[in-house]
Amino acid sequence: MKTDRELFEAYRLDVYRLCFYMLHDKNDAEDVCQDVFITALQSDRSGISQEKSWLLKIAMNRCKTFLDRRNRGARKEKLSFLKFRPRFSESTEEIIERKIHMTEVVQLLENLPIKIRCVMVLRFVNDLSLQDIAQALNIPVGTVKSRLNKGISSLKKDTDSATYFQEKESQMI
Structure with a gap:
């Protein structure tokens, strides 16, 4: 099992990328991503075999909840920037x-x-x-x-x- 820091470093970009593509807003994605890792780090991970899938499941659920709340507030989704994977x-x-x-x-x-x-x-x-x-x-x-x-x-x-x-x-x- 990975330490908290190793877990964060290994999957932070994957979780953020998923959050951004679901929410289309940099700040919202950062907030949800932070919430995902707070939840994950406070959880008992001893029985988790697929950490990436587990984290992305938490992220997907948090994004859905966030979108439900945002849509109830009648705010429109927006696109602030694109995924960028550097290719030198x-x-x-x-x-x-x-x-x-x-x-x-x-x-x-x-x-x-x-x-x-x-x-x-x-x-x-x-x-x-x-x-x-x-x-x-x-x-x-x-x-x-x-x-x-x-x-x-x-x-x-x-x-x-x-x-x-x-x-x-x-x-x-």
Whole structure:
């Protein structure tokens, strides 16, 4: 079992990335991410075998709760910045093109129902396996596959984004 610091260092970016993609606001994502780690560090982790899945499940639940509260308050979701994974071999033009494409993808993901968006984000943003997604969301693997297919199908209206997800899915297999 990892120490508190090791747990935080190992999974902070994954948890933050999930929170940001679900909430679309840097400050909200940071707040929920902090709440996730406070909860995790105060919990008994002795029986936890898949720490990443466990943390992402907590994060997903906290994001859903946060969105429910925010939607009840009639505030709209907003996008403040894109996920950025530094790629040192990319030129400036490639970075800009990728950011533009990711903006389009994020906007398309926003239009998906929350259950499908959760699965899509866990698969394509956090690179979780189907089994890990099923465990994190406490649903059968078949449901994960079904939601992924529904998500990709609904994105097929835009050929570029559908190609992006299909390419990423084939790379993960």
